[in-house]
Amino acid sequence: MKARANIKDFLFEKTTALFALCVLTLTLLLFGLLVRESLPAIRKIGASFATNTTWDPVLEEFGALPFLYGTVVSSFLAILIALPLGVGAAIFINEFAPEWLKTPISFLAELLAAIPSVIYGLWGIFVLVPILRDYFMKPISYALGWIPLFQGPVYGPSMLAAGVLLSIMILPFILSVSREVLATVPRVQKEAVLSLGGTHWEMIRIVIGQHCIPGIFGATILGLGRALGETMAVTMVIGNRPDIVLSLFQPGYSMAAVIANEFTEATGDLYLSALVEIGLVLFLLTIVLNFAAKLILKRFTPAASKRTGR
Amino acid sequence: MKSVAYRRKATDRIMKALFLLSALLVILPLFLIFSDLLWKGAKGLKWSLLTDLPRPVGEPGGGIANGILGTLTVTGLAMAGGIPLAVLSGIYLAEYGKGAFASVVRFAVDLLAGVPSIIMGIFGYVLWVLPMKRFSAWAGASALAMIFIPIVVRTTEEMLKTVPVPVREAALALGIERWKTTLFITVRTASAGIITGVLLAMARILGETAPLLFTALGNQFWQTGLDQPIAAIPLQVFSYAISPYDDWHDKAWAGAVFLILMVLVLSIGARLLVRTRR
Amino acid sequence: MENAIEVKTLSAWFGDHQVLREITMGIRRNSVTSVMGPSGCGKSTFIRCLNRMHDLTPGFRMTGEVLFDGRNVISEKVDPVLLRRKVGMVFQQPNPFPRMSVFANVAVGLRFNGKGKSKSEIVEVVERSLRMAALWDEVKDHLDQMGSSLSGGQQQRLCIARALAVEPEVLLMDEPCSALDPVSTSKIEDLIEDLSEKYTIVVVTHNMQQAARISDSVAFFLLGELVEMDKSAKMFTNPSDRRTEEYITGRFG
Numbered sequence: 012m013k014a015r016a017n018i019k020d021f022l023f024e025k026t027t028a029l030f031a032l033c034v035l036t037l038t039l040l041l042f043g044l045l046v047r048e049s050l051p052a053i054r055k056i057g058a059s060f061a062t063n064t065t066w067d068p069v070l071e072e073f074g075a076l077p078f079l080y081g082t083v084v085s086s087f088l089a090i091l092i093a094l095p096l097g098v099g100a101a102i103f104i105n106e107f108a109p110e111w112l113k114t115p116i117s118f119l120a121e122l123l124a125a126i127p128s129v130i131y132g133l134w135g136i137f138v139l140v141p142i143l144r145d146y147f148m149k150p151i152s153y154a155l156g157w158i159p160l161f162q163g164p165v166y167g168p169s170m171l172a173a174g175v176l177l178s179i180m181i182l183p184f185i186l187s188v189s190r191e192v193l194a195t196v197p198r199v200q201k202e203a204v205l206s207l208g209g210t211h212w213e214m215i216r217i218v219i220g221q222h223c224i225p226g227i228f229g230a231t232i233l234g235l236g237r238a239l240g241e242t243m244a245v246t247m248v249i250g251n252r253p254d255i256v257l258s259l260f261q262p263g264y265s266m267a268a269v270i271a272n273e274f275t276e277a278t279g280d281l282y283l284s285a286l287v288e289i290g291l292v293l294f295l296l297t298i299v300l301n302f303a304a305k306l307i308l309k310r311f312t313p314a315a316s317k318r319t320g321r
Numbered sequence: 322m323k324s325v326a327y328r329r330k331a332t333d334r335i336m337k338a339l340f341l342l343s344a345l346l347v348i349l350p351l352f353l354i355f356s357d358l359l360w361k362g363a364k365g366l367k368w369s370l371l372t373d374l375p376r377p378v379g380e381p382g383g384g385i386a387n388g389i390l391g392t393l394t395v396t397g398l399a400m401a402g403g404i405p406l407a408v409l410s411g412i413y414l415a416e417y418g419k420g421a422f423a424s425v426v427r428f429a430v431d432l433l434a435g436v437p438s439i440i441m442g443i444f445g446y447v448l449w450v451l452p453m454k455r456f457s458a459w460a461g462a463s464a465l466a467m468i469f470i471p472i473v474v475r476t477t478e479e480m481l482k483t484v485p486v487p488v489r490e491a492a493l494a495l496g497i498e499r500w501k502t503t504l505f506i507t508v509r510t511a512s513a514g515i516i517t518g519v520l521l522a523m524a525r526i527l528g529e530t531a532p533l534l535f536t537a538l539g540n541q542f543w544q545t546g547l548d549q550p551i552a553a554i555p556l557q558v559f560s561y562a563i564s565p566y567d568d569w570h571d572k573a574w575a576g577a578v579f580l581i582l583m584v585l586v587l588s589i590g591a592r593l594l595v596r597t598r599r
Numbered sequence: 600m601e602n603a604i605e606v607k608t609l610s611a612w613f614g615d616h617q618v619l620r621e622i623t624m625g626i627r628r629n630s631v632t633s634v635m636g637p638s639g640c641g642k643s644t645f646i647r648c649l650n651r652m653h654d655l656t657p658g659f660r661m662t663g664e665v666l667f668d669g670r671n672v673i674s675e676k677v678d679p680v681l682l683r684r685k686v687g688m689v690f691q692q693p694n695p696f697p698r699m700s701v702f703a704n705v706a707v708g709l710r711f712n713g714k715g716k717s718k719s720e721i722v723e724v725v726e727r728s729l730r731m732a733a734l735w736d737e738v739k740d741h742l743d744q745m746g747s748s749l750s751g752g753q754q755q756r757l758c759i760a761r762a763l764a765v766e767p768e769v770l771l772m773d774e775p776c777s778a779l780d781p782v783s784t785s786k787i788e789d790l791i792e793d794l795s796e797k798y799t800i801v802v803v804t805h806n807m808q809q810a811a812r813i814s815d816s817v818a819f820f821l822l823g824e825l826v827e828m829d830k831s832a833k834m835f836t837n838p839s840d841r842r843t844e845e846y847i848t849g850r851f852g
Binding site for chain 2: 615650652680681682683684685687688692695696697699707708711712758761762765842
Binding site: 017019020022023028029030031032033034035037039040044045047048074077095096097098100101103104106107116119122124125126127128129130131132133134137138144155161167179182208212213215221236238239240241242247253267270271273274275284287290294297298300303305313 | 328330332336337339340341342343347348353354357358362363386405406409412413414415416418422424425426429430431432433434436438439441442443444446447448459467470471472474486489498499500503504524525526527528529530531534535536538543558559560562563570573574577580581584585588
């Protein structure tokens with residue numbers, strides 16, 4: 012029974028480690044390539060990249076602020092809509108829905124998450140935008156068009172359309188993370204409020220509200236991270252106009268959308284480099300947000316914190 | 322006193338109604354989208370959709386046949402490279418992953434999982450399109466692989482971790498070597514879950530458009546080689562959708578129906594796999 | 600050699616915490632030796648030293664000797680894999696390999712043991728092992744059934760068959776009946792008696808009556824120490840150590 016040098020165990024472990032190393036290398040490579048290709052633009056354009064509101068490739072003027080603005084506004088709009096709906100639906104499913112209803116509803120919500128972005132965009136162009144335009148934007152523009160938020164001619168493709176479409180796309184994530192967060196509330200606390208004569212809503216407000224705020228916050232950041240990176244659906248309904256206007260009814264542009272639209276058209280190295288720089292900013296933003304979300308959600312459930320990334 | 326009780330009850334009822342409303346509103350888009358898909362897609366769903374190459378506007382027929390082949394090609398390539406890389410990495414993390422190196426790898430995988438897919442397109446472009454000076458299936462596949470890999474690493478690790486310790490102990494107590502235990506017992510026990518993870522990741526990359534926009538680029542004809550631009554269904558749906566022609570819009574809907582069917586069959590099939598093989 | 604295993608001043612630590620104190624005992628060949636004692640006395644830890652299962656536990660340390668087949672098997676020079684093929688183990692909770700058939704479960708050890716048996720040889724060994732485990736008649740027409748579809752008692756016998764298939768010399772059993780109902784328990788106790796003609800069996804049990812029923816010798820452990828070991832009749836009627844007597848008469852445990 013002499014000991015073998017256990018070569019096979021060693022080789023197996025090291026082989027799998029090698030593959031893991033490859034994955035790590037790919038990540039570093041991704042980061043490295045993004046940085047390398049944006050360097051020319053970073054050097055030449057400098058800080059004006061983030062402050063200049065003019066994006067004119069012909070004149071070699073690369074101010075990326077319109078895209079930053081558009082990404083942030085459309086994403087925040089999406090959160091504004093999706094958060095109350097998602098949390099509300101999560102509360103409904105966890106607290107009020109009969110058992111037999113829970114699985115089908117979650118299944119349907121998951122189905123929403125499986126729909127490819129381009130199909131959302133397709134639906135957005137031909138269904139959502141016309142509906143928004145005719146039943147929402149046009150009447151409001153008529154009545155309240157003097158308010159800066161609603162100013163300007165209504166074409167259809169707009170910041171609002173992008174925000175609404177994005178909200179639908181991030182709903183499933185907000186819903187499932189919220190559900191997981193809600194499920195961590197100890198039963199005893201809930202029962203305590205109810206046994207003191209509180210109504211169901213009061214129990215929710217007191218116990219869940221208090222306990223789940225950080226978790227819901229984490230869900231928000233997660234949803235934000237996802238919304239920031241959405242490309243196809245956004246570019247199909249946002250109008251793709253690099254202007255910064257307050258009005259939600261006007262077309263806008265986003266970081267992901269401009270990369271999608273202009274990458275193949277980019278003539279000249281600086282142009283391409285500027286686009287990659289936008290990509291780098293997007294990359295860094297989503298990383299920061301995802302990790303913030305993960306840190307916050309770690310306190311809740313391991314499952315919830317694994318939801319980062321699509 | 323009575324009015325306070327009334328108010329509390331009323332508030333309770335209103336809030337309950339609002340929660341119900343939220344749930345309905347969440348589900349509503351799903352029904353709208355699916356009904357629109359069926360309704361509008363039905364028009365363009367003919368056999369010619371699946372068998373024809375794209376034709377110029379005005380000509381009858383025309384389809385996404387090259388897109389179907391193209392999607393299968395880039396997805397297949399991405400998986401050919403992605404599956405071994407991801408599954409073996411997942412095995413490493415689950416079985417040997419206790420040190421600092423493993424933590425760093427996990428960090429990297431989580432990072433990758435959150436990167437927007439268009440950034441992976443830039444990756445594919447810089448890695449393949451620039452040096453090769455042309456768009457290609459390779460570039461598209463590598464972009465898709467970067468999306469595929471983090472998903473499968475995670476699900477593989479998770480599934481392996483669910484294999485109970487007694488199962489491993491029983492194998493080791495029989496005098497089976499550690500690597501054989503891992504490969505033939507542990508992995509085998511978790512295999513349904515691992516395959517499910519792979520299928521779900523596949524469903525995800527099938528539908529991706531952004532990473533292919535400037536890597537695979539798209540092609541009006543059959544691909545002539547893996548180092549050439551290649552068509553893919555999501556790309557075709559996109560270009561048909563943003564075109565100014567009504568009949569191409571119909572094709573966009575029809576293509577979308579086909580695409581969503583592929584995605585759904587894979588997603589639901591993957592979930593059923595876990596259930597039946599239990 | 601009368602003793603299949605000779606344990607000499609075996610001590611063990613989990614980190615800084617000592618769990619076994621200089622255990623010295625002999626385990627007779629082809630007999631049933633029970634190891635009993637209250638919870639936490641180290642009996643499971645002890646039995647797992649005999650087949651080096653603690654190799655997987657970080658922070659575990661052993662000193663002393665466990666002599667088997669002429670060698671000190673706890674030394675690093677001995678390959679635990681080869682040891683475990685001669686010293687098999689059955690666990691407290693039946694743990695057949697999930698999603699593998701009854702047949703595959705029993706054959707697993709042979710398939711991955713590197714002994715290169717042919718298909719017909721494997722079939723033969725599987726049948727023989729199942730017969731020895733008193734399970735053959737119940738499963739012979741259902742060999743393709745999932746191992747997990749059997750009842751608890753059957754699963755445990757399946758695990759015994761699985762362990763026997765690799766033809767060990769010693770069979771270690773860690774509370775093999777504690778998860779089973781009385782009927783299955785008595786079936787397995789009968790089985791242990793039969794098996795002891797060909798195998799050396801060491802059974803950890805917290806059930807004194809069981810120890811009295813099935814064993815030839817009994818070792819009483821307390822707080823990591825071997826308090827007393829003797830023929831089972833003597834242990835239960837006239838123990839030498841006062842602590843043994845107190846345990847047996849139920850004053851603690």
